[in-house]
Amino acid sequence: GAVVSQHPSWVICKSGTSVKIECRSLDFQATTMFWYRQFPKQSLMLMATSNEGSKATYEQGVEKDKFLINHASLTLSTLTVTSAHPEDSSFYICSATGLYNEQFFGPGTRLTVL
C-alpha cells in the first residue's frame, strides 16, 4: 500500500513552453501533497504544500505564478511549470501524506528544458 505515482517520469520541452506533472496517490487518499525539487547530487528542497480544495502554500523564493499547483481531488495534485526555461530543468518529486501524516514519495519527474 501507500503508493504514489508521477507522470510523466521524464519530459523534454522547448524553452517557453509549459509542462504539467501529475502526482497521484494510488491506494489512499491524501488531503495534503507536497512538491519538492532536487538538483543533481543535491538534496530535496520543499517548493510548496498542496491541500485538496484550497490554494497551495509556497515556500519562500518559489514563484507561484511560475509553478502552478492544483489539487483537484484527494488522489491527484498537478504541478505546471509555466514558460519553462533551462534553469527550471530539475528533478521534481511529490509526496502524499498518509493516515499518520507520514509522507510517501513518488518516483520523481525529470524535466529537461532545451
Added chain:
Amino acid sequence: AQSVTQPDIHITVSEGASLELRCNYSYGATPYLFWYVQSPGQGLQLLLKYFSGDTLVQGIKGFEAEFKRSQSSFNLRKPSVHWSDAAEYFCAVGSWGSGGGADGLTFGKGTHLIIQP
C-alpha cells in the same frame, strides 16, 4: 527554522561491515525525524521514522536509528551492509502544522554510500 546536517557526503564501507550514517538536526520543539533511501532511478523509500517513545527505532532492511536529544542527533546504523545497500541516504526533519497536519520535510544534503566488495 529547522535544519538537518549530514556531515558525510560520501562513505565507503566493505560488504559485511557495520555502518553508521550521521545526522544532526536543529529544531525548536520535539522533532519528527526520518531516514530515507534513494536509489538511482527510484523514488525515496522510508527506512524508519521517530515520532516519540522509544529512542531506538527499528526500520526496514535491517536498519535502526537512535534519537539522542542531548546531541541533537539521529544516526542511522546497520550491523552488516550488503552490496544492495549502495544508495543515497537522506535524513529529514518534519513538524506538525498549525492545522494538525504534517508540514513539508527539511532534508539533509544526503550521504552517498559506496559498498566495496
